[in-house]
Amino acid sequence: MYTIILVKLAIGFIGLWIITFVIGRKEIGQITPFDFFTSILISEIVGNTLYDKNVTYAHLIYALALWALFAYLIEFLTVRFVKIKRLTEGRTVLLVERGEINQQLMRSCKLDFNQLMTMLREKDIFNLVEVNYLLYETNGTISVIKKPEFDQVRVKDLNLRAEPSSLSIPVIEKGVIQTEALRGKYVPEEKIRKLAREQGFQDMTRIAYAEYNEDKDELTIIDK
Template sequence: MEDILIPTLRTSVSFIILILITMVIGKHINTHKSHYSFALSIMIGSFVANMGFDVNIKFKSMLSSFLILVILFYLFMVLSSRSRNIRKWLSGRPTVLIENGKILDKNMRKVKFSIDDLNQFLREKDIFNISEVEFALLEVSGELSILKKKPFQYTTKQDFNLPNSSESLPVELIMDGKIIKKNFSEKYNHNWIEAECKKRNLQIKDIYYAVVNSDGHLFVDKYKDKFSSPTDVE
């Protein structure tokens, strides 16, 4: 019984500690945008696994080491946010691979990048002709950032001199047939959503999801969509 109880308790406590830690620094770890955040994510996984399953290692010793690791990461994170030099040292800097349409072969060799690697990254960005690229930077995260030459850039509304219009974040008002009161405002309140439902001959309980889009229009999805043969793909 003890062989089952102790690992169960250790695993449960380790998982709770992991959840608490990720609530504090999880956004920095999950992105893997720097060397030290990537290294920390690997070490955290190793620590939690050992704390949970390796009964030959004292739990208190592992926990103290784990907390020291997290504290060190947090301190470095604070320092890097206040000092650009420390941030460069910890996070690294992007490497320019293409500049003014020219491939920088020296930088390619520094990061051990071949032409095949570069072409693959470009294809993943929907670029099949390297002649379309003005700048290409290999980010610390391993992603390739591209700036196309002007003739190949996407057209935006600004190019047509259209009048500016502000947008806002979508506002979810109904989910699973229940009103989300915390998202109410002076404009989008209970009376407003009731009136919108009345226009559509619907009740709140009939609606699966209702959201005010960023353009100010209300999107409503009902529970019963009345499809004769809906697609079912897993």
């Protein structure tokens, strides 16, 4: 019995991992109503088969494969057809326009002012007066455009020279060199070792974490 549970759990784990990549990373970063329904159903498929002796490994694999195919088909259709996308994901709602709150739309979204203010505070906005436009996104978050008088001053507004932002790439973690920690960006191992040696690190295992800045061609190192 314990072996059967172990095998089914392993199949379920691998199956869920594959499904996540088949239907896209959006499942993790952006939960829509359809995504929520999918996650519940998949957990039911795996959970209900673990202790059922009448459900074989083949049944479990078949159920996961069938649902993965169905979910992928829905994702494909939502990309191709706008109406289906609206049906499965809903539409972004304009709750505040030019500083005016649409309370009717708030009620239809099942939102009250306490919930709205909580989401605003998470964006460092503590007063509704500051809001010019507010969009209630399909994943349950909000996007806000402040009124001009409350907006932050940008560098170009002050006619100051701004240095472009640069990307730092993790290249060493717990003493292990990672030449491609970011997919699509390769940093040669010899370059990593050379920059580390320049800072007095002959032994890479002494490094807890290191980031490589391509623009400055330098390594930022955190010692163990």
